[in-house]
Amino acid sequence: xxxxxxxMTTLSEEEKHAIEDSFPIKTYEKGTYLMKQGEVARNAYxxxxxxxxxxxxxxxxxxxxxxxxxxxxxxxxNSLVNQCPSKRNFICEELTTVxxxxxxxxxxxxxxxxRFESFCRSGTEQMMGAGQEQLAEFITLxxxxxxxxxxxERPDLINRVPQYHLASYLGIKPESxxxxxxxxALND
Amino acid sequence: xxxxxxxMTTLSEEEKHAIEDSFPIKTYEKGTYLMKQGEVARNAYxxxxxxxxxxxxxxxxxxxxxxxxxxxxxxxxNSLVNQCPSKRNFICEELTTVxxxxxxxxxxxxxxxxRFESFCRSGTEQMMGAGQEQLAEFITLxxxxxxxxxxxERPDLINRVPQYHLASYLGIKPESxxxxxxxxALND
DNA sequence: TTACTTTCTTGACTTTAGTCAATGAAATCC
DNA sequence: GGATTTCATTGACTAAAGTCAAGAAAGTAA
Numbered sequence: 001x002x003x004x005x006x007x008m009t010t011l012s013e014e015e016k017h018a019i020e021d022s023f024p025i026k027t028y029e030k031g032t033y034l035m036k037q038g039e040v041a042r043n044a045y046x047x048x049x050x051x052x053x054x055x056x057x058x059x060x061x062x063x064x065x066x067x068x069x070x071x072x073x074x075x076x077x078n079s080l081v082n083q084c085p086s087k088r089n090f091i092c093e094e095l096t097t098v099x100x101x102x103x104x105x106x107x108x109x110x111x112x113x114x115r116f117e118s119f120c121r122s123g124t125e126q127m128m129g130a131g132q133e134q135l136a137e138f139i140t141l142x143x144x145x146x147x148x149x150x151x152x153e154r155p156d157l158i159n160r161v162p163q164y165h166l167a168s169y170l171g172i173k174p175e176s177x178x179x180x181x182x183x184x185a186l187n188d
Numbered sequence: 189x190x191x192x193x194x195x196m197t198t199l200s201e202e203e204k205h206a207i208e209d210s211f212p213i214k215t216y217e218k219g220t221y222l223m224k225q226g227e228v229a230r231n232a233y234x235x236x237x238x239x240x241x242x243x244x245x246x247x248x249x250x251x252x253x254x255x256x257x258x259x260x261x262x263x264x265x266n267s268l269v270n271q272c273p274s275k276r277n278f279i280c281e282e283l284t285t286v287x288x289x290x291x292x293x294x295x296x297x298x299x300x301x302x303r304f305e306s307f308c309r310s311g312t313e314q315m316m317g318a319g320q321e322q323l324a325e326f327i328t329l330x331x332x333x334x335x336x337x338x339x340x341e342r343p344d345l346i347n348r349v350p351q352y353h354l355a356s357y358l359g360i361k362p363e364s365x366x367x368x369x370x371x372x373a374l375n376d
Numbered sequence: 377t378t379a380c381t382t383t384c385t386t387g388a389c390t391t392t393a394g395t396c397a398a399t400g401a402a403a404t405c406c
Numbered sequence: 407g408g409a410t411t412t413c414a415t416t417g418a419c420t421a422a423a424g425t426c427a428a429g430a431a432a433g434t435a436a
Contacts, residue, residue, distance in 0.1 A: 078321055128315060
C-alpha cells in the first residue's frame with residue numbers, strides 16, 4: 001500500500017493511518033479466485049505485488065478482459081456499486097499480494113474523512129480516463145495494432161502471462177496471435 | 189437538466205438551484221463541434237435532447253467511439269482531468285441541447301457543497317461500471333453479436349445515426365455491417 | 377417534380393481470423 | 407533427469423472482414 005498512500009498527499013498522517021488500518025493486506029496463491037462470476041462484489045482490490053486476471057467464461061472458453069499488475073486497482077464497479085452479480089472473475093495469475101478495500105468500510109470512511117472521498121473521486125476519474133482511452137483504442141485498432149500497443153505500453157505482461165490469455169484479451173484466438181507475431185517478425 | 193436534478197435526491201433545493209445556475213444550457217446546430225481533437229477539454233456535457241457523436245480522425249477516416257443521447261454525459265475524462273489534448277471529437281449529430289458543466293466551476297462547487305462531490309463521485313462510479321461492461325462486451329463479442337446487442341439496448345440509435353457511423357462504432361466497415369444485416373435477415 | 381447528394385447494397389476479389397489436427401517446445405512434477 | 411502436461415507453432419481449410427468499384431435507394435434542395 002506504500003505507493004497508494006504516497007499519492008495521498010492531501011491526507012494527514014492521522015487520516016492515512018486510520019484509512020490504512022481499514023484495508024487489510026493479504027497474499028494469495030496462484031490460481032486463487034478473488035471473485036467468481038455470479039457473485040456480488042463486496043471488495044475492491046489494489047495490487048501491491050503480482051498479477052490478477054479478469055475473465056468471463058463463455059461456452060467453456062475463458063475470455064480475458066483485463067490484467068491488473070502492481071499499483072493497479074481491480075474493481076468490478078457495476079457489481080460493487082449496484083450490488084448485482086458479476087459477469088466476470090478475478091484470478092491470481094501469480095502469487096499475488098493485494099490490499100482489500102471493503103465497500104461498506106469505504107462508505108463509512110467517506111463520512112469520517114471527506115478528503116478521502118475527494119481522493120477516491122479523483123482516483124475514479126483517473127480510472128475513467130484510462131478506461132475511455134482503452135475502449136477507444138480497442139474500437140479503432142486492429143488486433144495486430146492492439147498487440148503492438150500492448151508490447152509498448154505493458155511489455156511486462158508478455159513475459160508474465162501465457163500467450164493464449166493475451167490473445168483472448170486482444171479479442172482473437174491463440175493461433176491468430178501466433179501468426180500475427182510471425183508477420184511482425186518477418187516485416188522488420 | 190430536469191432528469192439530472194431529479195436524481196439528486198441527496199441535495200437540498202437551495203443546493204440544486206446554486207448548482208443548476210452554474211451550468212448553462214445551450215442548443216447547437218447539427219454539425220457543430222463541441223470538442224476537437226488536439227484541444228484540451230474545459231467542459232463536460234450533459235445531453236438534454238439530441239445526440240452527440242464522439243470520433244477519432246485516423247488517416248482521413250472517422251472512427252466513431254461513442255454516441256451520447258438524452259440523459260447521458262459526454263465527457264473526455266483523460267483530457268478534462270489531466271488537461272491533456274483530446275484524441276477525439278464531439279460533434280452534434282442532430283440539433284442538440286446540452287448542459288455545459290465547466291470543470292473549474294465544478295471544483296469550486298465541490299468545496300461549497302460536499303454533497304455535490306458525493307453525488308459526482310457516485311455518478312462517476314456508475315459511468316465506470318457501464319464503461320467496464322462495455323469494454324468487456326467489445327472484447328468478448330464478435331461484430332455481429334455487438335450489432336445485435338446494440339439493436340436490443342439502444343434501438344433508438346439505428347434510426348438516428350447513419351449506418352456507416354454505426355459500423356465504425358462496431359469496429360467494422362460499412363460494407364461489412366450491410367452484409368451482417370443481410371445474414372441476420374436471412375437467418376430468421 | 378426533378379436534380380443532386382448522400383447513404384446503402386451488391387459483386388468480385390484479397391486479406392485476415394477461425395477451426396481442427398498435428399507437431400514442437402517449454403514448463404512442471406515426481 | 408525423464409515423463410507428463412501445458413503451451414506455442416504450423417498446415418490445410420473455412421468463414422468473415424477489408425477493398426475497390428458499380429449501382430440502387432433514400433434524403434435534400436432547387
